[in-house]
Amino acid sequence: MTYSGYLYDLLLIGTLLWLAVRILAEVKLFKAVVLFIAFGLLMALAWVRLAAPDIALAEAAIGAGITGALLLDAVGHMRGRAAPYPTDEPAGDASAVTEMGDGRG
Amino acid sequence: MASAVPESPRxxxxxxxxxxxxxxxxxxxxVLAIPEDHSGLAPVVAERLVDSGVKHPVTAVLLNFRSYDTLLEIAVLVLATIGVLSVAGSHPRVWAPVAEEADPVLSALARLLAPFMVLASGYLLWAGEHAPGGAFQAGAVLGAAGVLLALAGYARPAWVTKFGLRVVISVGFIVFLAIAVGVMFLGGVLLEYPRDYAKALVLIVETWLTVSIGAILVSLFIASASPIEELRARTGSGR
Amino acid sequence: MSQTDVYTLAGAALFVISLYGLITRPHLIHKILALNIMSGGVFLVFVGIARRVMTPDPDPLPHAMVLTGIVVTVSSTAYALALAKRIYSETGAAVLDAPDVFERPEAGGD
Known part of the structure; x- marks a missing residue:
């Protein structure tokens, strides 16, 4: 194990953990899903580091690609906000994705 | 974190x-209590690799040594597809293209990329015999090609009937099960491939699995991506 | 601590982080995301254990199981998302519980 390889592993793992926290804490679902796609691609790198190229191939195509497409589609349907309840305010359009999940606005 | 986000109680x-x-x-x-001074099952797999019909240990485990897992896995996939089609797929517009007005650049790119993705899928299927690859990776690439085409606005072609699609979705499982049971008539137990035919049987199963997994992934995506306007109108929320 | 152990422990950490998210996040999309990260953690632990051997090559058995797991995860995710969208279209809400369990967004806030 070379020093730079070890550093790379720690960096990769740190990013994975940080992304996981960010995905689950993210208010905007669209952003959370984009972060999740990045997470899937970094997982594919982790599989390569662990000498599992079979899994890396499947993860890159399925984990990041198809799961990401499914999630993006679902978020688009739910208008992309983490506020899960029907509010009395007029529902947002596509721009609702860009605003913070401030239910009082 | 914004206070407006609903949170669980403290x-x-x-x-x-x-x-x-x-x-x-x-x-x-x-995890740390697992002893490090053992050799796992790798030597066992390596020793019996000649019996499996393939040269790549992971493919050997998936399609021969532990093919029972894989048989049940494709069953789970078919069941999940049936579930998604039942929950979301009853809408009349489900099989319409996802994008109403396709971006011309995207649709040209998809037209260009799709044949290469099919080619890559075939390569991965063949490479799985001796290198990383196999039915699942090949099926994933095939499915990704279909999702790309759907996103670029290509609808299901008229010659792909709903019945035909269901046949393709389930053909991998059916062929796998038929071979699994069929070898019992040659004197083995369930899924025990005769050594001389192992390679051919694994390849047949893998080929049909690839086709099925590709169709399943595309169906999961397209059936799930049903339009929302009607749903909004029904619930009265939205505009 | 070897390289492999770092990944194994990271897998355990991912599992725990997403378990917390799964419990505390009410929105169904968040729960589905948490389940996906959770499965990623399980797979990391599996592949990490696969390299906890004396032989130079990793144990192929966990690799095959993880491959199976990835494909099962995507199909269960698709089914969960279809159910979540159906719940949203039927009730207008994307949670499992009745809305009075949690504070409504406009009522909350400090």
Missing amino acids: GVRLAAGALCAGFGVLLVRA
Whole structure:
């Protein structure tokens, strides 16, 4: 194990953990899903580091690609906000994705 | 974090935090307690690799040594597809293209890329015999090609009937099950491939699995991507 | 601590983080995301254990199981998302519980 390889592993793992926290804490679902796609691609790198190229191939195509497409589609349907309840305010359009999940606005 | 986001009550969060922390400690201890001085099952697999019909250990495990897992896996996939089609797929517009007005650049790119993705899928299927690859990776690439085409506005061609699609979705499982049971008539037990035919049988199963997995992934995506306008009108929310 | 152990422990950490998220996040999309990260953690632990051997090559058995797991995860995710969208279209809400369990967004806030 070379020093730079070890550093790379720690960096990769740190990013994975940080992304996981960010995905689950993210208010905007669209952003959370984009972060999740990045997470899937970094997982594919982790599989390569662990000498599992079979899994890396499947993860890159399925984990990041198809799961990401499914999630993006679902978020688009739910208008992309983490506020899960029907509010009395007029529902947002596509721009609702860009605003913070401030239910009082 | 914005206060407007609904959160669980503080008690639930504290209890969940305590539970997760305790569980994490146990998990780390359990993982580190696994002895390192064993050799796992790798030598066993390597020793019997000649019997499997393929040269790549992971493919050998998936399609021969532990093919029971794989048989049940494709069953799960077919069941999940049936579930998605039942929950979301009854809408009359489900099989319409996802994008109403396709971006011309995207649609040209998809037209260009799709044949290469099919080619890559075929390569991965063949490479799985001796290198990383195999039915699942090949099926994933095939499915990704279909999703790309759907996103670029290409509809299901008229010659792909709904019945035909269902046949393609289930053909991998049917062929796998037929071979699994068929070898019992040659004197073996369920899924015990005769050594001389192992390679051919694994390849047949893998080929049909690839086709099925590709069709399943595309169907999961397209059936799930049903339009929302009608749903909004029904619930009265939205505009 | 070897390289492999770092990944194994990271897998355990991912599992725990997403378990917390799964419990505390009410929105169904968040729960589905948490389940996906959770499965990623399980797979990391599996592949990490697969390299906890004396032989130079990793144990192929956990690799095959993880491959199976990835494909099962995507199909269960698709089914969960279809159910979540159906719940949203039927009730207008994307949670499992009745809305009075949690504060409504406009009522909350400090």
